[in-house]
Amino acid sequence: MLELRSVSARYGSFQALFDVSLDVRAGEAVAVLGPNGAGKTTLLRVISGLLPVAAGELTMEGRSLLDLPPHRIIETGIAHVLENRRLFPRMSVEENLKMGAFIRGARARFRERLDVVYELFPRMAERRDQFAGTLSGGEQQMCAIGRALMSGPKILLMDEPSAGLAPVIVEQVFGLVDRLRGEGYTVLIVEQNVQQVLQLVDRAYLLEVGSIKTSGSAAELAADETLRRAYIGI
Amino acid sequence: MTGRRLQYAGLAVLVALPFVGVPEYYMHILVLILIWGFVYTAWAIMGRFGLVSLGHGAFLGIGAYTVALAWNLLGLTPWLGIPLGVGLAVLVAVVIGYPCFRFRVVGHYFALVTLALGEVVRLTIVALRDHTGGSLGLTPNRYGEGTSLYALQFADKEVFYVIALLLWLAGIWIWRRVDASMARFAMDALSEDEDAAASVGVHVTAQKLRITMLSAALTALGGGVYAQYLLYVNPGTVSGIGVSLQIVFAAIAGGMFTALGPTVGAMITIVLAETLRIAIGTEVIGLDTTIYGVMLILFIIFLPKGVLGGLIELYERRTAGGAGAMAGKREVGGGA
Amino acid sequence: MVFDIYLLEAIINGLLLGGVLALLALGLNLIFGVIDVVWISYAELVMAGMYGVYWLYAFFGVPLVLAALIAIFGVAVLGFLVHYLVISPILGKPPINQLLATGGLLFFLQSFATLLFGVEFRNIGLRLPVIELWDMYFSFARILAFAAALIGMVSLYVFLKRTFMGTAIRAVAQDREIMATMGVxxxxxxxxxxxIGGGLAGLAAGLLVLQYDVHPAVGLSFGPITFMICVLGGLGNLLGGFVAAFIMSQFISIGGFYLDLEWGYVIAFVFFIVMMFLRPQGILGRRG
Structure with a gap:
């Protein structure tokens, strides 16, 4: 479904990604793991067009994304749940969700999808008129995921959905991701919470200093000695 | 070496000018360029450090009106009236500047506070119409035959030329002093990042205030001399948003990061306005300033360092590169 | 103090003036909040619109309402062009450059108007009735301007609140960087x-031309007060600008009642400067 071939990216003179190749098949959940500053967030930003590709090829369902302006990428079915949620703090929950349905194809189905999201997250229905900035961390994450779902995506890019949340809430968020998988969404997730995320995904890539170090099934990586020592700390 | 020799040659020409019988009209243009060049330089002293004032008309107006009012109402000689105006301007600069810098009113907000100040001064002048003549302007009373050292009134343009030249040279000298002194480094540091400057021990508020006081004082001095030269002041031409913006634009058009930049700005704007005025005539009012406005926009988009700044940059690149000499020349032709 | 009917008249007139000032501030504030640029030449767009109405009405006999609608559209196009030609090439540059570029535009529009129409003061020559109410006199033009300004502001509010594009405009003001991920x-x-900012200026022009003469420098007479209102309300804060417009208009009106119109403005500006030190974030603003 989503495919990266030797993708490089840079911030000014600083190169953040080197020859990254990665693919996500329809219906799969894939994780990108790695330490802080490895380029995980950069990877997602490149896919959703926030950062241009410096070299390499990037395709969604066989169609190249390189010639699309950033705001058209979401139309191909890629929705990005951003790092730190990035809700519009002084807009209501419902207005945030409305922004998720901005693209032409999604506007007509706004009401219908709003019901779906409210069904998925009853908490959001309760707080629909509340400013997003006043929500708790877990609720904000629900709102951010809901906003991404409003465009009717095929694949969800999730950037550290568990960051900054209390352990109980982290459980809930991962439970949520699991439910989304059940609903048939394809997921590409970036996480630091290696142990938990490996229980959730089919496959994973390990990113270090902007390059893919290793990849494999979740089970393989969970058993990998070096990875265990470096990130799981057991 | 050649740079220095060029400077002396230029200075010699400037000093010799009044003695070779330059026609009065050109003398007038030269005096205007020198006085405005001085005012623009005064603005650039603070403008280059990110303290973009849109209210220098306030200081100019205070300088011009104080000297004229002191002379007309109190019979006070401009020799005292001008320092009085300068003192008043400095006082206003402190009253506005201190809280601004203390509370870190920067960027847009500083620009708009100064804009308000310029309007306050202009409207105050208009509102005090019983003494100032309101928007019709004010004419300082003539003293005797028209030439008097006591009244600082001279019938000959040459005398004013010398005064304006001295003023302008002083302005350039002060600009250089500020540029060379430690204050420059400190101010550079704080226009980029106030917190960093504060952490290396620069007293940000004091430094900014000092530079603002200096700039206000020089601007008021320019205003006083301008009033004495024209022997007519008008709230529209020496204060308010119009002249304030004119000061900013000319300084930027010339280049506020080089000593002679603001003067080049004065030359460009005055020569342009005069040439267009003569070429087009007075029938088509507004064409000169229309072209001027378009040029300003183009300058800010394409030449933010100003004409002189841009030329210097180009020259440096050319001497560094060498190969691009022809291309560089063509670019200058296109830009100027 | 004894009840003074003329003071009440001044206060109500201030209120009516506040409506138009609020409309002006709204356009400028919207542009600042969304694009993060101060259009120093905003009032000159209004001036252009005033000339447009004057020209259509007085020369070509176009009905006033139609002339005003054409002006709204025309100034909207002008606003579009200002962004397209002047702002977008320097969008990433220091904010002060953008402010100065629009200042160049101020000179340009002013002198272009001089070129086309000369420096004379022009009046559309429409005599609107004066309404008398318990010894107080209110010009119908002012009441009309107040009502139309309110209608304009309410329509904008509905647009910003109800439509997808309106919501996106407000969203950009809160987090411009991520908008592409939502397809914006x-x-x-x-x-x-x-x-839209231009259109609001056009509407203001259609209302101001009923009360004031047009001349190339007319923008300078209400441009500065518009900026002050925006800053006082907290730049980009639409509600704050609305409140500030009525505060400033009272200063002008009551100050003008007791002293002179100029003193009214001087007091308003001094109030602005003092408030900048006390509440730099604006009366309703948030810090930072």
Whole structure:
């Protein structure tokens, strides 16, 4: 479904990604793991067009994304749940969700999808008129995921959905991701919470200093000695 | 070496000018360029450090009106009236500047506070119409035959030329002093990042205030001399948003990061306005300033360092590169 | 103090003036909040609109309402062009450059108007009735302007609140960087916002031309007060600008009642400067 071939990216003179190749098949959940500053967030930003590709090829369902302006990428079915949620703090929950349905194809189905999201997250229905900035961390994450779902995506890019949340809430968020998988969404997730995320995904890539170090099934990586020592700390 | 020799040659020409019988009209243009060049330089002293004032008309107006009012109402000689105006301007600069810098009113907000100040001064002048003549302007009373050292009134343009030249040279000298002194480094540091400057021990508020006081004082001095030269002041031409913006634009058009930049700005704007005025005539009012406005926009988009700044940059690149000499020349032709 | 009917008249007139000032501030504030640019030449767009109405009405006999509608559209196009030609090439540059570029535009529009129409003061020559109410006199033009300004502001509010594009415009003001991930083309949003800001200036022009003469420098007489209102309300804060407009208009009106119109303005500006030190974030603003 989503495919990266030797993708490089840079911030000014600083190169953040080197020859990254990665693919996500329809219906799969894939994780990108790695330490802080490895380029995980950069990877997602490149896919959703926030950062241009410096070299390499990037395709969604066989169609190249390189010639699309950033705001058209979401139309191909890629929705990005951003790092730190990035809700519009002084807009209501419902207005945030409305922004998720901005693209032409999604506007007509706004009401219908709003019901779906409210069904998925009853908490959001309760707080629909509340400013997003006043929500708790877990609720904000629900709102951010809901906003991404409003465009009717095929694949969800999730950037550290568990960051900054209390352990109980982290459980809930991962439970949520699991439910989304059940609903048939394809997921590409970036996480630091290696142990938990490996229980959730089919496959994973390990990113270090902007390059893919290793990849494999979740089970393989969970058993990998070096990875265990470096990130799981057991 | 050649740079220095060029400077002396230029200075010699400037000093010799009044003695070779330059026609009065050109003398007038030269005096205007020198006085405005001085005012623009005064603005650039603070403008280059990110303290973009849109209210220098306030200081100019205070300088011009104080000297004229002191002379007309109190019979006070401009020799005292001008320092009085300068003192008043400095006082206003402190009253506005201190809280601004203390509370870190920067960027847009500083620009708009100064804009308000310029309007306050202009409207105050208009509102005090019983003494100032309101928007019709004010004419300082003539003293005797028209030439008097006591009244600082001279019938000959040459005398004013010398005064304006001295003023302008002083302005350039002060600009250089500020540029060379430690204050420059400190101010550079704080226009980029106030917190960093504060952490290396620069007293940000004091430094900014000092530079603002200096700039206000020089601007008021320019205003006083301008009033004495024209022997007519008008709230529209020496204060308010119009002249304030004119000061900013000319300084930027010339280049506020080089000593002679603001003067080049004065030359460009005055020569342009005069040439267009003569070429087009007075029938088509507004064409000169229309072209001027378009040029300003183009300058800010394409030449933010100003004409002189841009030329210097180009020259440096050319001497560094060498190969691009022809291309560089063509670019200058296109830009100027 | 004894009840003074003339003071009440001044206060109500201030209120009516506040409506138009609020409309002016709204356009400028919208542009600042969304694009993060101060259009120093905003009032000159209003001036252009005033000439447009004057020209259509007085020369070509176009009905006033139609002339005003054409002016709204025309100034909206002008606003679009301001962003397209002047702002977008320097969008990433220091904010002060953008402010100065629009200052160049101020000179340009002023002198272009001089070129076309000369420096004479022009009046559309429409005599609107004066309404008498318990010994107080209110010009019908002012009441009309107040009502139309309110209608304009309410329509904008509904647009910003109800439509997808309106919501996107408000969203850009809160977090411009992520808009592309929601399929929003910020460039397009900026252009639409600029056009709306222009349209509001056009509406203000149609209302001001009923009360004031047009001349090339007319923008300078209400441009500065518009900026002060925006800053006082907290730049980009639409509600704050609305409140500030009525505060400033009372200063002008009551100050003008006791002293002179100029003193009214001087007091308003001094109040502004003092408030900048006390509440730099604006009366309703948030810090930072």
């Amino acid at each position: 083309n910020t460039r397009q949003v900026y252009l639409i916002t600029s056009a």
